[in-house]
Amino acid sequence: MDRYRIKVKGIVKHNDEFLLIQKWFDDRIDDPYQWSFLDTTMENGETPETTAIRYIHESTGMNAEYVTIPYTWTYSLGDNKYLGVAVLCKVDSELVVLSEDICGYKWVKAEELEDYIDYQGIIDDMTRTGII
Numbered sequence: 001m002d003r004y005r006i007k008v009k010g011i012v013k014h015n016d017e018f019l020l021i022q023k024w025f026d027d028r029i030d031d032p033y034q035w036s037f038l039d040t041t042m043e044n045g046e047t048p049e050t051t052a053i054r055y056i057h058e059s060t061g062m063n064a065e066y067v068t069i070p071y072t073w074t075y076s077l078g079d080n081k082y083l084g085v086a087v088l089c090k091v092d093s094e095l096v097v098l099s100e101d102i103c104g105y106k107w108v109k110a111e112e113l114e115d116y117i118d119y120q121g122i123i124d125d126m127t128r129t130g131i132i
Helices: 048-060 110-116 120-128
Strands: 004-014 017-024 033-036 038-041 065-077 080-090 102-109
Touching: 004 048, 004 065, 017 048, 017 110, 038 048, 048 065, 048 080, 048 102, 065 120, 102 110, 110 120
Parallel strands: 004 080
Antiparallel strands: 004 017, 004 038, 017 033, 017 102, 065 080
C-alpha cells in the first residue's frame, strides 16, 4: 500500500476576510516569498482539526475555532505522496503575532484572493465548496 504524508491547510476567516501569510518557500524559484494559507504537516496522533488549530496558534498567536473540512486533495512531489486536508477555522480577532518563519500577513476579502494566491486550484476548490 502506498504511504501518504498528510498536509493540513488552515484557512482562517474573520468576518468577511481571510488571513494570508507570506513566508519563504524555496530560493530556487523566481519569487521565493509567496502568499498562502497556513500549511503544515499533521503530526502523529493529531486530527486535521487539531493540527490546524495548533498550527494557527503557533504561527499567529490566535485561538482559532474549527468550522469544517470543506475539501481534500492529493498530489505527488517526487516519490512522496501527499493527502491535503483543508480546514476552515474562524477567529474572533484580527490581532496577529507572527512566528519567526513568517514574513508578513494580510487580511483579504474573497474577491482579493486571486491577487495573492498563485495556484488557481485553491481558488477553484474554495469556490466549488462555497467558502468564497
